[in-house]
Amino acid sequence: MTTTQVRQDYGKDPLQVRDTNHYTEEYVHAFVDKWDQLIDWDRRAESEGDFFIRLLQEQGAKKVLDVATGTGFHSxxxxxxxxxxxxxxxxxxxxGKAFENARRRDHILRTVHADWRxxxxxxxDYYDAVICLGNSFTHLHDxxxxxxxxxxxxxxxxHDGVLILDQRNYDAILDHEIAPSHNFYYCGDNVRATPEHMDESLARFRYEFPDDDxxxxxxxxxxxNxxxxxxxxxxxxxxxxxGDFKETYRETEPDFFIHVAEKRYLEEESEH
Structure with missing residues (x-):
């Protein structure tokens, strides 16, 4: 990927792009520059509240690895x-965008360019917690x-660490053809994120911005499951x-699921 790339390229048939390695070509500069319009940091902070902070504190976590930093919101x-x-x-x-965003807010990020695999x-290093948020795990196609x-x-x-991983509620879309409301994660004004194609092996989303991009x-x-x-x-x-920062929910309600996976060995397994 070059620093001058401004357009996404899926080839002649975009539905054939079901490859993990393609993600670096999707986040072109022009898209990344607009990403924070889609998220809206202030409104997202309001919708999440202290949910993740509370979860991490309850787990006794102090040292955290944010593996899906994106533009830096959760970091x-x-x-x-x-x-x-x-x-x-x-x-x-x-x-690069995350570092710039953090610096504007008087924080210096410790960044690592890494492929999860x-x-x-x-x-x-070892961490008390790993967070993988923003529906990022969905980029792995295999x-x-x-x-x-x-x-x-x-x-x-x-040994007693915790992974917090979120995902869009694809079950509702696949099974019931219900479009997410975007009340929690995509908080930007006049920005639309809609499913353009959905089958069991591909979710293709379209992001429309006010300037027609x-x-x-x-x-x-x-x-x-x-x-x-x-x-x-x-x-x-x-x-x-x-589901959407609540432990009790009806299956069709949440836009997102958040999984909290504990590494700590348990004599008796507990399911939620």
């Missing part, structure tokens, strides 16, 4: 709350990639799932 929120944070991302363009090649990434997350955690992301539609199963199979002992 900055955690730094403000007093956590020690390392910020990683597979897109150097995103990391080889995370521990570039990250040489099951081997998903298992490898989770194994890398697991390996960088201390249009971008796309091709993602894998992760089902909630599939992700929970993968987390358990990798070795996490207990997985608690929340």
């Amino acid at each position: 900055v929120q955690l730094l403000k709350a007093g956590f020690e944070v390392t910020s990683a991302d597979g897109s150097p363009v995103m990391l 080889w995370l521990n090649r570039d990250v040489h 099951e081997n990639d998903r298992r490898k990434a989770l194994a890398e997350f697991y390996a960088t955690l201390r 249009v971008f796309h992301l091709n993602m894998f539609p992760l089902r909630k 599939y992700v929970r199963r993968l987390l358990k199979e990798v070795g996490f002992q207990r997985v608690t799932t929340y």
Whole structure:
């Protein structure tokens, strides 16, 4: 990916792009520059409240690895709350934007450019918590990639560490053709994020901005119970799932699911 790239390129048939390695070409400079319009930091902070901060504090976490830094929202929120944070991302363009965003808010990010599948090649430390937020895990299109990434997350955690991973509620879209309301994650004004194509192996989303710019992301539609199963199979002992920052929800309500996977060994397994 070059620094002058401004347009996404999916080739002649965009529905054929079901490849993990393509994510670096999706986050072109022009899209990254507009990403914060889609998120709206202030409104997102209001919608999330202290949910993630509280979760991490309850787990006794102090040292956190943000593996999906994006433009830096969660890294900055955690730094403000007093956590020690390392910020990683597979897109150097995103990391550059995140560093700039943090500096404008009087914080200096400790950044690492890393592919999750080889995370521990570039990250040489142990953490109390790993966070993978912003629907980022959906960029892995191959099951081997998903298992490898989770194994890398697991390996960088201390013996009693915790992984917090979120995902869009693809179950509702796949099963009931319900479009997410975007009340929680995509808070920007006059920005539309809509599913353009959906099948069991591809979720193609269209992002429309007020200046008529249009971008796309091709993602894998992760089902909630599939992700929970993968987390358990990798070795996490207990997985608690929340819907839009609440532990009680009706299956069709949440835009997003948040999985809290504990590495700490438990004699008796508890399910939520």
